[in-house]
Amino acid sequence: MYLKLLREVGSNGLFHVFKVIDTVGQYELQTQFNLLSELQSLQKHLNLIVFVIQNGHMTKEEKCKIESVISHGNQNMSFISALVVTYCEHLDEVSRKDVVHQMKNNEHTRDIAAFMQKGIFTVGFPDMSGVKDGLKEVFEETIASDEKQIRKLIQ
Numbered sequence: 524m525y526l527k528l529l530r531e532v533g534s535n536g537l538f539h540v541f542k543v544i545d546t547v548g549q550y551e552l553q554t555q556f557n558l559l560s561e562l563q564s565l566q567k568h569l570n571l572i573v574f575v576i577q578n579g580h581m582t583k584e585e586k587c588k589i590e591s592v593i594s595h596g597n598q599n600m601s602f603i604s605a606l607v608v609t610y611c612e613h614l615d616e617v618s619r620k621d622v623v624h625q626m627k628n629n630e631h632t633r634d635i636a637a638f639m640q641k642g643i644f645t646v647g648f649p650d651m652s653g654v655k656d657g658l659k660e661v662f663e664e665t666i667a668s669d670e671k672q673i674r675k676l677i678q
Contacts, residue, residue, distance in 0.1 A: 571641065571677060572604045578611050578622060578645070581632070593638045605641035605676055612647020612665060619645040644672050 574589055592600065611619055623643045627636040636643060646669035649662055
C-alpha cells in the first residue's frame with residue numbers, strides 16, 4: 524500500500540488535491556488496518572472516496588478491503604464514496620448499465636453498491652496502439668465520454 528498526492532486545477536478554477544490510497548497486492552491484516560486508519564484520520568478532509576475494480580474481476584481480497592471500509596466507516600463515508608468499474612471499453616451503453624444493475628442486485632455485491640452513494644461508474648481506457656483505424660474513432664468517443672464522467676465525479 525502506498526499514498527500518492529495528486530494536484531489538479533479543475534474546470535471551475537479551484538485547486539483540487541487528491542490523496543490516492545493504492546492497495547494493490549496481497550491482502551494482509553496490516554494493509555487493512557493501515558487503510559482504515561488512513562481513511563479515518565483523513566475523514567474530516569475528504570470530499571470523495573473512489574474504489575476501483577476491474578469489470579468481472581473483483582477478487583476476494585478487493586471485496587474484503589471494501590467491506591472493511593464499509594463496516595468500520597460511518598454514514599458520512601458512504602455519502603462521499605463512488606465505485607469505478609474499469610475495463611468496460613468493449614461494452615455498449617446497455618451492457619454498462621447491466622454491469623451496474625448486477626452490482627446492485629447480486630447478493631455478493633449489493634452491500635458494496637448500496638454504500639456507494641456517489642454512484643457506480645463504468646469506464647474503459649484501452650491501449651490504442653493495437654487498434655485499427657476504423658475502430659479508433661469509436662473508442663476515442665467512448666474514452667472522451669468516460670473521461671468526462673470521471674471529471675464530473677471529482678468536481
